[in-house]
Amino acid sequence: MTDAAIEARGLSRHFGDIIAVDRVDLQIPRGEIYGFLGPNGSGKTTMIRMLCGLLTPTAGEVRVLDLEIPRQAEALRRKIGYMTQKFSLYDDLTVAENMRFMARIYGLQRGAAKARIQDLLERYALTSMRDRFAGDMSGGQRQRLALAVATLHQPTLLFLDEPTSAVDPENRRDFWEKLFDLSDAGTTILVSTHYMDEAERCHQLAILEHGRLRNQGSPAQLMAQLESRVVEIGGSDLRRVKEHAMGLPLVQSAAQQGLHLRILMSPDASDPLSYLREGLDDDSLSLNMARPSLEDVFVAATQEQHSS
Amino acid sequence: MSSLHRIWAVTAKELKQLSRDRVTFGMVVMIPLIQLLLFGYAINTEVRNIPIAVVDLSGSAIARTITEQVRVTQVVDIRTYYHTPREAEAAIVAGTVRAALVFPENLAQRAAGGEPLAQWLVDGSDTIVGSALLALRNMPVHLEAGVPRGAYRAASPSFEVALFFNPERRSEVNVVPGLTAIILTMTMILFTSAALVRERERGNLELLITTPVHSLEIMIGKLVPYVFVGLIQITIILGLGMAIFQVPFNGTLGNLAAVTLAFIGASLTLGLLISTIAKTQMQAMQMTVFILMPSILLSGFMFPYDAMPRPAQYIAEVLPATHFMRLIRGVFLRGAEVSQLQGDMIWLLGFTVIMLAVATLRFRKTLD
Numbered sequence: 001m002t003d004a005a006i007e008a009r010g011l012s013r014h015f016g017d018i019i020a021v022d023r024v025d026l027q028i029p030r031g032e033i034y035g036f037l038g039p040n041g042s043g044k045t046t047m048i049r050m051l052c053g054l055l056t057p058t059a060g061e062v063r064v065l066d067l068e069i070p071r072q073a074e075a076l077r078r079k080i081g082y083m084t085q086k087f088s089l090y091d092d093l094t095v096a097e098n099m100r101f102m103a104r105i106y107g108l109q110r111g112a113a114k115a116r117i118q119d120l121l122e123r124y125a126l127t128s129m130r131d132r133f134a135g136d137m138s139g140g141q142r143q144r145l146a147l148a149v150a151t152l153h154q155p156t157l158l159f160l161d162e163p164t165s166a167v168d169p170e171n172r173r174d175f176w177e178k179l180f181d182l183s184d185a186g187t188t189i190l191v192s193t194h195y196m197d198e199a200e201r202c203h204q205l206a207i208l209e210h211g212r213l214r215n216q217g218s219p220a221q222l223m224a225q226l227e228s229r230v231v232e233i234g235g236s237d238l239r240r241v242k243e244h245a246m247g248l249p250l251v252q253s254a255a256q257q258g259l260h261l262r263i264l265m266s267p268d269a270s271d272p273l274s275y276l277r278e279g280l281d282d283d284s285l286s287l288n289m290a291r292p293s294l295e296d297v298f299v300a301a302t303q304e305q306h307s308s
Numbered sequence: 309m310s311s312l313h314r315i316w317a318v319t320a321k322e323l324k325q326l327s328r329d330r331v332t333f334g335m336v337v338m339i340p341l342i343q344l345l346l347f348g349y350a351i352n353t354e355v356r357n358i359p360i361a362v363v364d365l366s367g368s369a370i371a372r373t374i375t376e377q378v379r380v381t382q383v384v385d386i387r388t389y390y391h392t393p394r395e396a397e398a399a400i401v402a403g404t405v406r407a408a409l410v411f412p413e414n415l416a417q418r419a420a421g422g423e424p425l426a427q428w429l430v431d432g433s434d435t436i437v438g439s440a441l442l443a444l445r446n447m448p449v450h451l452e453a454g455v456p457r458g459a460y461r462a463a464s465p466s467f468e469v470a471l472f473f474n475p476e477r478r479s480e481v482n483v484v485p486g487l488t489a490i491i492l493t494m495t496m497i498l499f500t501s502a503a504l505v506r507e508r509e510r511g512n513l514e515l516l517i518t519t520p521v522h523s524l525e526i527m528i529g530k531l532v533p534y535v536f537v538g539l540i541q542i543t544i545i546l547g548l549g550m551a552i553f554q555v556p557f558n559g560t561l562g563n564l565a566a567v568t569l570a571f572i573g574a575s576l577t578l579g580l581l582i583s584t585i586a587k588t589q590m591q592a593m594q595m596t597v598f599i600l601m602p603s604i605l606l607s608g609f610m611f612p613y614d615a616m617p618r619p620a621q622y623i624a625e626v627l628p629a630t631h632f633m634r635l636i637r638g639v640f641l642r643g644a645e646v647s648q649l650q651g652d653m654i655w656l657l658g659f660t661v662i663m664l665a666v667a668t669l670r671f672r673k674t675l676d
């Protein structure tokens with residue numbers, strides 16, 4: 001038994017001419033919440049599908065929970081829980097019926113299943129909704145049901161594919177509380193997202209773009225290691241300033257955030273503030289260095305690749 | 309004007325989508341093409357080549373002369389010769405022949421006396437076949453070359469005819485059991501052909517295939533409820549047929565249940581196979597119709613199987629409905645035992661096993 005829950009080497013998947021995942025190496029430790037951060041179409045779902053044996057890799061090796069995938073995918077299925085991007089339980093079954101169905105599929109004994117379902121209904125605040133049709137529930141309620149079902153057979157590894165994309169911020173926070181509970185109990189969780197706030201909660205992150213692994217590490221590490229400099233500009237007519245700034249060679253990106261313009265400078269800029277002051281040539285602007293955020297890390301990681 | 313513009317927008321979009329759905333587009337062309345060729349040849353209300361047996365108790369030259377004259381009418385196709393009427397009756401029950409021509413021992417005497425020469429034993433359950441054979445009753449018969457029978461004595465009919473199973477020649481007797489085959493084909497295939505496709509469309513399948521459930525378990529689990537649906541339907545059809553149309557039930561429940569379950573199995577597994585091929589519920593529906601149409605027209609439900617040309621018969625043999633049509637009519641109307649109809653029974657069971665195996669192999673637990 002190795003320390004890694006998931007190990008992948010040179011993992012690739014092509015769909016015809018399209019390369020969805022391109023030679024990715026991964027090492028995901030047991031017991032951690034590991035995030036795949038990337039925009040839509042970056043290969044997150046394809047990665048997850050390959051890791052749980054639903055898609056055969058075009059190239060590369062995968063070991064999940066010491067099982068060789070996809071050869072031993074059947075043996076893996078008892079040990080993993082999977083929450084698909086699209087709600088995939090039965091809309092025309094009630095909450096309790098959906099849970100009973102999946103309990104039987106996983107071969108839980110009658111008594112054990114009953115107790116487990118009762119426990120999950122309480123833990124995920126679904127008791128009052130046990131006889132409601134899944135199709136009639138709100139986005140947040142459905143996600144709770146989907147998570148409850150994914151953990152029904154107490155898997156050691158949980159795959160969550162953009163679990164909160166249809167959920168409001170409050171429900172999202174509650175959802176993450178549940179994930180931390182599971183993580184504390186020893187479950188390894190792999191979660192994909194395109195939300196920065198969600199990514200920030202992960203123990204470790206992999207930034208994916210166009211099927212390539214751009215960067216990897218804990219959120220704090222990634223932010224600390226960011227070599228690009230971040231400058232916040234305050235002032236008037238920021239849209240014009242942004243256009244101007246984007247024309248400067250050492251500016252990686254510029255994005256307006258409320259009353260400020262957030263500029264990401266290339267690591268080559270030794271003195272970003274004077275460089276910008278000179279380049280923009282506008283005394284009415286206030287320029288300050290800022291602490292890098294995860295979004296900055298993400299933008300820097302994905303931009304580097306474009307320029308190179 | 310702007311309304312026309314918008315109508316055109318919708319039409320153009322619809323055409324674009326239609327042309328991208330390969331299966332639907334194919335069906336638009338294939339359904340009229342294949343069905344026309346098929347049914348243009350198959351639909352032939354002029355009945356020929358009815359399989360019959362001959363029992364000659366007289367062993368005379370006259371019998372051979374008459375047999376030859378019956379043969380050249382082409383209405384019948386002489387398949388076998390039996391020594392006793394009993395053997396011929398058993399063959400009729402088993403469905404290997406539809407009628408038997410029995411020449412009595414005193415054939416010469418009858419010929420001289422101007423009495424009917426021989427007797428037809430006819431399976432009257434199919435009224436089209438029955439009528440064709442009844443028409444032979446008064447056919448002119450020459451006892452010796454060039455001498456018509458009428459030259460000996462004034463004419464009574466050439467033959468006597470005994471219509472079994474349906475002496476009043478009511479078409480319901482044949483139609484009601486046949487209808488079970490059509491209705492079961494329709495509902496059984498329709499229900500299951502949509503089964504997997506629906507789960508794929510709704511996204512349920514992606515979750516289901518990450519669980520330990522085996523493909524064969526999914527398949528069988530999906531089929532079981534529809535077995536009961538099929539049994540309820542056949543009970544309604546046959547029960548009402550007996551109550552309202554006085555269709556006689558001449559067989560046993562055990563035989564009836566056996567052939568029905570075999571056919572339900574064949575239809576459900578065929579539907580399942582469609583379900584692994586179709587990408588959308590719409591496509592599954594079209595494929596079902598593609599099987600339903602020939603099942604109605606070629607299975608012997610509307611036109612006697614024996615009267616169809618060879619190519620149409622070959623196609624009919626592939627359809628489970630054709631085999632069930634023979635089984636249910638035999639078991640229900642003629643009181644046949646399953647053992648007498650084992651060819652069709654084995655075919656249906658084999659078909660079920662093969663379809664289930666192919667569907668299970670086609671259904672992979674991956675998204676590749």
